[in-house]
Amino acid sequence: MTYFSMILYGILPYVAVFTFIFFSIYRYISHGFSYSSLSSQFLENRVHFWGLVPFHFGIIFVLLGHLAAFLLPGQILAWNSELTRLYILEISAFMGGLFALAGILAIFLRRWTNPKAKIVTSRMDWIVLSLLFLQILSGLGTAAFNSWGSSWFTAIANPYLVSLLQLNPQINYITPLPWIVQLHIVCAWTLVLLFPFSRLVHVLVVPNPYLWRKPQMVRWNWNRNQRFI
Amino acid sequence: MNLKIGLFCLAALGISVVFSQTDPGQYFKANCKVCHTIGGGRLVGPDLKGVEERKDRPWLVQWIMDPAGVLASGDAYAAKLLREANGAAMTPAPGINETLAGQLLDYIKTQSVSGAAVADSYVPPTFTTDDIIAGKNLFLGKKKLANGAAPCVSCHNINSMFGLGGGKLGHNLTGAYKKLGEVRGLTNWLKLPPVPTMNPIFSKRPLTETEIISLTAFLKNEAETASAPTLASIANFILYGALATLLLFVLIGGIWNRRFMAVRKPMVSAGKYFIKSTK
Numbered sequence: 001m002t003y004f005s006m007i008l009y010g011i012l013p014y015v016a017v018f019t020f021i022f023f024s025i026y027r028y029i030s031h032g033f034s035y036s037s038l039s040s041q042f043l044e045n046r047v048h049f050w051g052l053v054p055f056h057f058g059i060i061f062v063l064l065g066h067l068a069a070f071l072l073p074g075q076i077l078a079w080n081s082e083l084t085r086l087y088i089l090e091i092s093a094f095m096g097g098l099f100a101l102a103g104i105l106a107i108f109l110r111r112w113t114n115p116k117a118k119i120v121t122s123r124m125d126w127i128v129l130s131l132l133f134l135q136i137l138s139g140l141g142t143a144a145f146n147s148w149g150s151s152w153f154t155a156i157a158n159p160y161l162v163s164l165l166q167l168n169p170q171i172n173y174i175t176p177l178p179w180i181v182q183l184h185i186v187c188a189w190t191l192v193l194l195f196p197f198s199r200l201v202h203v204l205v206v207p208n209p210y211l212w213r214k215p216q217m218v219r220w221n222w223n224r225n226q227r228f229i
Numbered sequence: 230m231n232l233k234i235g236l237f238c239l240a241a242l243g244i245s246v247v248f249s250q251t252d253p254g255q256y257f258k259a260n261c262k263v264c265h266t267i268g269g270g271r272l273v274g275p276d277l278k279g280v281e282e283r284k285d286r287p288w289l290v291q292w293i294m295d296p297a298g299v300l301a302s303g304d305a306y307a308a309k310l311l312r313e314a315n316g317a318a319m320t321p322a323p324g325i326n327e328t329l330a331g332q333l334l335d336y337i338k339t340q341s342v343s344g345a346a347v348a349d350s351y352v353p354p355t356f357t358t359d360d361i362i363a364g365k366n367l368f369l370g371k372k373k374l375a376n377g378a379a380p381c382v383s384c385h386n387i388n389s390m391f392g393l394g395g396g397k398l399g400h401n402l403t404g405a406y407k408k409l410g411e412v413r414g415l416t417n418w419l420k421l422p423p424v425p426t427m428n429p430i431f432s433k434r435p436l437t438e439t440e441i442i443s444l445t446a447f448l449k450n451e452a453e454t455a456s457a458p459t460l461a462s463i464a465n466f467i468l469y470g471a472l473a474t475l476l477l478f479v480l481i482g483g484i485w486n487r488r489f490m491a492v493r494k495p496m497v498s499a500g501k502y503f504i505k506s507t508k
Binding site: 049053054057077080081082083084086087090091092094095097098099102144145146147148149151152154155156159170172173175176177178 | 323382393395425429430466469470474488
């Protein structure tokens with residue numbers, strides 16, 4: 001256990017979460033209208049579709065999987081107690097990762113090759129894209145070469161994350177892991193750290209109220225019984 | 230603020246670790262006993278009775294502190310120890326320092342005088358078919374481990390498994406029975422596996438005596454009966470994942486295949502039809 005490991009797994013998480021909370025609130029208060037994904041869809045949409053859709057579907061699916069393993073470890077282990085179910089879960093998660101990887105590659109390609117998209121791409125965008133690429137690639141490497149993550153996450157990552165919440169970081173769960181798993185964890189904390197300074201903030205302002213707002217009444221000013229086409 | 234709390238907690242943790250491990254007797258029981266006895270015979274590692282008669286203290290201190298480094302230096306005696314342990318390398322001792330290593334050697338020296346030779350009196354348990362089946366169920370996770378640890382298959386593979394096999398985070402356990410000192414060595418080792426990845430887990434969620442017996446029975450049977458792995462499971466896993474991804478791409482291509490259709494044109498046609506039909 002080196003001081004470097006302590007910084008990466010014992011201190012970086014607190015710095016990242018503190019920065020995330022403080023600067024997200026600060027940016028919302030001081031530059032509320034900068035909370036956006038800064039859509040570049042109008043500039044180019046053909047390649048964009050094959051980046052945007054797979055990336056978001058893939059990453060949301062995989063993130064929800066990580067959240068489920070953290071919140072419901074017993075249920076995940078119970079599901080995995082049948083090998084067929086374990087394999088289905090792992091292949092599905094791997095598929096989500098591959099989907100996100102294909103998406104981020106298309107996003108990279110588009111932003112690099114399309115002059116209009118390139119000109120609106122900031123240095124922070126490139127950093128975040130590179131980190132996301134590393135994050136997805138290391139996740140896929142972990143899934144393929146250090147299986148079965150959905151099970152061992154509950155035994156290794158869960159107690160580590162709980163120890164962080166208890167302000168008693170037990171980094172000895174993480175330090176013996178293979179380098180690719182450690183890279184995955186460090187990239188994750190770095191993304192949390194950079195979150196409030198990048199266009200990732202749009203995650204916080206997706207139109208969630210659509211799920212619980214009151215229904216809207218729509219009035220039509222023509223006879224709806226008539227077919228137009 | 231959070232950073233300060235985090236730093237304080239880290240410092241507190243470090244201090245507590247150092248203080249809790251300074252008693253060499255306690256330290257030996259917690260960290261060394263799973264692989265070594267003092268006068269009780271060989272387990273995974275050698276019997277440490279009179280160890281300083283076999284090798285000098287500076288070498289032993291260096292070995293305790295950095296076994297991997299000594300092995301990597303090409304030391305002949307370290308290589309001999311590794312061969313005798315069937316390739317099971319000495320694991321790094323947690324929180325070790327030069328003073329503690331010296332204290333451990335003092336403790337071993339004291340115990341070597343009083344250490345009783347119990348190796349000859351050890352009678353290995355006899356395993357039944359039920360033990361093997363119970364061990365297999367525990368390994369695969371079909372039966373939950375009593376103290377809530379994740380099943381072996383989460384991280385380990387064995388050659389007799391079909392499909393995509395077991396986990397690859399840890400070693401393949403097909404040869405673990407022989408490598409870890411057969412019945413006596415393995416049952417002792419499983420009480421608190423000294424592997425850095427497993428130690429934090431099983432120090433809080435240890436295996437029960439019954440589970441250790443069942444798993445040992447299963448791994449013994451595995452070592453005696455299993456053949457070479459039947460499938461290249463990592464390649465298959467990647468292949469299945471890639472095929473599923475391809476299918477998903479076809480699916481989204483199908484769902485959104487009209488996405489580039491113009492918006493204005495159909496609206497104008499609809500409007501014209503509307504105007505005509507209302508005249």
